[in-house]
Amino acid sequence: MIKLIKPYISFDEVQNEFKDIFDSGWFTKGKYVEVFRNEIKKYTGAKHAYLTTSATTALTMALKALDIKNGDEVIVSDFSFPATANVVEDLGAIPVFADVSLKTYNMLPFELENKITSKTKAVIYVDALGNPGGVTEIKDLCEKYNLPLIEDAACSIGSSENGIKCGNIADITCFSFHPRKLLTTGEGGAVTFNNESFVEFFEVKLNHGAKVENGKFDFVDYGYNYRLPELQAVMGIKQFQKIDSIVDSRNKIRDEYVNKLSEIGFKIQVINSNVVHNVQSLVFIVPENVNRDDLVKYLRENGIEGTIGTYCLSGTSYYKNKYNSVQSNAMYLENNTITLPCYDDVDVNFISDKIKSYGE
Structure with missing residues (x-):
């Protein structure tokens, strides 16, 4: 995996x-x-x-x-x-x-x-x-x-x-x-x-x-x-002792993914020009014609770990039942974001090709 x-x-x-x-x-x-x-x-x-x-x-x-x-x-x-x-x-x-x-x-x-x-x-x-x-x-x-x-x-x-x-x-x-x-x-x-x-x-x-x-x-x-x-x-x-080089490396990997996946409609989390992002998690919004949960399942069947971006807190069962104040954008992001592998020796080409072959 x-x-x-x-x-x-x-x-x-x-x-x-x-x-x-x-x-x-x-x-x-x-x-x-x-x-x-x-x-x-x-x-x-x-x-x-x-x-x-x-x-x-x-x-x-x-x-x-x-x-x-x-x-x-x-x-x-x-x-x-x-x-x-x-x-x-x-x-x-x-x-x-x-x-x-x-x-x-x-x-x-x-x-x-x-x-x-x-x-x-x-x-x-x-x-x-x-x-x-x-x-x-x-x-x-x-x-x-x-x-x-x-x-x-x-x-x-x-x-x-x-x-x-x-x-x-x-x-x-x-x-x-x-x-x-x-x-x-x-x-x-x-x-x-x-x-x-x-x-x-x-x-x-x-x-x-x-x-x-x-x-x-x-x-x-x-x-x-x-x-x-x-x-x-x-x-x-x-x-x-090496944190800045880790951040630089992860940003380069992010750029590789963006070059591969933006052409098929994946939208990367926006990082403002005044921000240095450590790329803690590499997260995209999936295209409208892609079911995120099915894509995660497909990737795992092909040996690639993927998961949601993170959670809409107001939409979790506990907070929804208690406060009934679900926020629409956060819920959209929970349902439509995917986190992909990001580390030094990750094969971006392999993962991107598997994503492109999803649904074929």
Whole structure:
């Protein structure tokens, strides 16, 4: 099976550091975690970075840092993985779904403005499939209405808008290092921000509520163990050393696909000229005469992994039944987008030829 993605990391790259960790017996809260944190800060330009167990826990902590409570409304990009809305729901807050562009797949500014009420306490903007296009405009709107902006950058490490890296645009940014991501630690995530007022919150909350004062260790609050272990941090460090070359490579592969498939009606996700896209996922809208689900099945029968772009959150059974607010563009994208394999040695010609032979 030709997979959607292969990890950009091998055991040979990490074995010396892994041995160092095993020899020391220091598996958590050690030097490699600190190095990884510093790499994230250096790369994104953010003043502060904290590692977490996933983007889901990162998003949860971001909402808690903003003191989102039961009954508060949080406006959410509707084309995303369910975790984006689940973290809002879990706190007893209300996810309000904003529809997205059929070109960039990102939150539409007028949709955001139309959804703001007196109960709105925050906005979660999703960089759809690693594309941050439009986040700066959304940030400006959030500032206009005095709303904090969380950037769900689960897919967008390595991406940027207007020359500013994801991680240094929104009030709080959350990353994922899941195996489907181009920088993976197996599982894992990170939170970045510049606001000094958040520092103590994350220091305490991510350490079981503990604080050290005058050499005394005390639990001054309740907290969590959402920490990333040392072994996983090593994996992240190694991939950061080559992240820009990974992004460049994936964009070249994207161009190859576009040259092959645009002539038969496949429409690639639009990336604005002021955006660097990491091509986290290579996603097309299929032609009108193509049944996306049948095409995915056909490709898998021919040894090629394919899947949907991602989900219309408001159209999933849980959120549809509870809120009955399905967004039309997001639903169209869920039903008509396909993700194709993208990594260094993928055979674009073979996959494109198989797609062209579909229906023959």
